[in-house]
Amino acid sequence: MSAGLMIDLTVDGKKVSVPAGTSVFDAARLNNIEIPTLCHQQNEKPIGVCRVCVVDVGARVFTASCVRPAEQGMVVSTNSEKVKQARRTLVELLMTDHVSPCARERQSGDCELEALAKQDNLARSRFAPQATRRGVDDSSMSIGVDFDACILCDRCIRGCDEIRENFVLGRMGKGETTRIAFDNNLPMGESSCVSCGECMVSCPTGALTNKVINQTAIAAPGSEPVSLQELNELPFFEGVSGTFLSLNRNAVVRRRFKRGDVICREGEYGSTAFYILDGEARVSIASPIAHVKTKGAVKRFLGKLSSRLTQRQNDVRDDETGQHWIHIDAPMDLSYENPVATLKAGDLFGEMTCMSLYPRSATVRAESDCTVLELLRNVLDIMQRNKNFRAQLDRSYRQRALDSHLRAVPIFAGLTDEFIEGLREKVELLRFSPGQVICRQGDHADSFFLVRIGFVKVSQTHLGGDMVLAYLSRGDYFGETGLLKGDVRTATCSALDHVEVVRISAADFAEMNRQFPEVRHQLELVDRERTQMNRERLTALSSTPLDSFLKQGLMEAQSLLLLDLDSCTRCDACVRACADAHDGVTRLVREGLRFDHYLVATSCRQCLDPLCMVGCPVGSIRRRNSLEVIIEDWCIGCGLCADNCPYGNINMHPFDVFADVPGSPGQKKAMVKQKATSCDLCSEFAEPSCVYACPHDAAHRVNPRQFFAGLLQQSSDKSPKD
Amino acid sequence: MRIDATHRKWLIASLIILGVSTFVYIAYAASSPAGPSGGSATGLTFGIVGFAFMIFAGLLAGRKKVAIWRLGRAQTWLRGHLWLGLLSLPMIFFHAGFQFGGVLTRVLMILLITVVASGLFGAALQHYMPRMMTSEVPMETIFEQIDHVRDQLVTEADALVDGVCGATQTEQVALSGGGAIALATPAPAAVLPLRDFYTRQLRPFLLHDHRRHQTLAARADSARLFEGLRTVLPSDAHDATRKLEEICEEERQLRRQVRMHHWQHGWLLLHVPLSLALLLLGCVHAIMALRY
Known part of the structure; x- marks a missing residue:
């Protein structure tokens, strides 16, 4: 484009002058002449796929104004009957590709396509709707995807690539099965999408919508709303999309607790996580650590006496004496002997309750006056996708929780401080969505994993189907079999819910085994036990036809x-x-x-x-x-x-x-x-x-x-x- | 307990004990000019062995009270109870030389015979009745919960009938002389026979009303009644009728379970107190015999 060079043209009978290189669409817009469009946005590169912005420039066919540069002396008609008829047909054709009313039209009544259709009195298209449904993707916490409402305008793709430069979105398929896709056609929740919300705000229809959170706002007593500006100023939210925060402002509240107040209670169901802004809180298990017993009724006296005389260990079993840690939904584990710990500013707790709706694992009480942010899971989800926040969590985990996490696993209890110090900067925290495969049977074994949050399903594929070998939770580990044998994975491990694992590379694992032969010996024992148990199960499974x-x-x-x-x-x-x-x-x-x-x-x-x-x-x-x-x-x-x-x-x-x-x-x-x-x-x-x-x-x-x-x-x- | 091949060892051991005892008794009886006597060394030995068998048999009750003490498996104790308890009868006969003696010993003999007979009766019941219960009461429930299950059956049956005939509603009707009475709103005519059958026969049967003759207690009569009912009801009421028939069958089975349960455990009401009396009087007899 030559700077400063102006061209003159006529739009709807009005003489206008615009810089050379300006599109016909912009030439009209700059002169307050509105041309309807769907695929075009000012902040994105025009591509002219929807054709709704057609105009008559006196050429053989109508042209898409968003991609057609204005020319000297061009006479443009934007609303002649012929143009309107063509546009009407285009809208009608697009409506056949779009479920109506779509989620956006239902939620806020501002679907751009349906607005155009209404304007043209096109309540229903004359054309048969698409025979093949393209479905929905509900895997993301914050953004709902309805492929049937998508008109393939590519605004979301350009928003993701050009504006945010995340390069997650693209197109896949051919013909009527064409649709937008995340990464290599992964569900949105499992993709590398960071939930910035740009695609959602770019979408002209209800194909990408914000999951309505305003109606499920946190209504805890004493909760204070946090303004968008305040949220943006918190380091905790650095790098999170303002659009998203604006759409979800009711999903974060500030709560202040006085010393002794209960923040959450064990066993209760909830849907929120807490992030401590300032102050300290004490996390503990209030339930007595003991077996259940009957009340001291006289008639049960003999039974109780029997229990005593047969020398049952009523309160401490042999197994329990060896168990030193209770795994909870917080950055640390609790000691069996004294199940109490302190949470400090910058700690996040209640992640499993929030993400997977499990009951609270412990009671948290304010140790001093403290302020916390309470988050709903769509916000927590987006936070966990945020690079800054992930880095902060990783740092906090490495510094404060890695030692106790490793030592809570009996096999690793003997690792030296020096070794853990060395490991501190090498381990990697990885996050997986429900159903996502962590490692697959037959793949090359390249790492060892410790479960930090969530439940992992371990299964083996055999002729006739899959066999579940185990469910692993916090404190469990997997991946040692393949590494010890220097071979491939013998089972597939997948996330049952929202899972976080600590990944230790094969090299570090080998170094650990070299430095600590006892650890290697224990791992080999466990490996042998697991292999034997799996073999027995398989034998049992293959012999029962009834x-x-x-x-x-x-x-x-x-x-x-x-x-x-x-x-x-x-x-x-x-x-x-x-x-x-x-x-x-x-x-x-x-x-x-x-x-x-x-x-x-x-x-x-x-x-x-x-x-x-x-x-x-x-x-x-x-x-x-x-x-x-x-x-x-x-x-x-x-x-x-x-x-x-x-x-x-x-x-x-x-x-x-x-x-x-x-x-x-x-x-x-x-x-x-x-x-x-x-x-x-x-x-x-x-x-x-x-x-x-x-x-x-x-x-x-x-x-x-x-x-x-x-x-x-x-x-x-x-x-x-x- | 089922008396099956697993009792073979006990049977053989008991037969050996019985054979040896019989042989000893015959030899002893033949060699005693005054005839066998409980006071002789051999007679006393038979008495001690017989009483020891009785005491062992009696200890089963105590063993059950401390079920988890590792004193040997409960089934071993029960087998011992059965076979040694049975053997105590010939032992005591050998002890007494087949004489009933004075008042106390006569009472003891009668008690022993009754206890052993009631025990054999109980063993026979416990051999056969579990199988009968399994085959005849497939809808068996925990005995203590039968009343609760019955309440549930009545509730379920009420709901089924209300579903077909409409809930019984009462309407307040003003009387000309003042006041009001409550009148039941009639059910649709086509399903009236169901309401009538339910009110007159099925519900009293489920409520265990013994004042009325209960045709439904017999399976064949019940089937006939339900068949007849179906012929007069519209087809859309047949499903509810079938379910009512099932409820009726469950009630019959529960009744049968109660009867069988009483048979299976009722004999203990005779066996246990008599056994206790036998042991107590046996002690009295032993003390008196040894002292005087």
């Missing part, structure tokens, strides 16, 4: 309590024995489904795929190295495991405690709390008490596949004839 066996979920069980109904006199000796063995609280109910002439009693089945473990906010339900699933004494009674158990085999048992009075620091009153209980197989004894106490030889704890092997074999022999 449909009803599968339907009752018996296939999933490792140990069933079966009552032989042909022998059982329904005397309930098993139930009483269970109660006697567990301080009066029975863990079995003599009720359940029948298989052959056996009753599958309501008692923990020690499932191969223990769904009950997923989501425990404090990791108190876990599997021992042997098969039994146990619930540790630091259970906070949220009930998630009981809800998750598909067989109703986990019960919540109420018990009396003295707890803090809300709003009255220092005061305590008698309250009823709950703890989860399930069968622990009476692991202190050679045989479960229920089986031992059955006088009729009717109760059996069995491996269902072995116990029913004969029956299953008969059934599979018969089935071809049937």
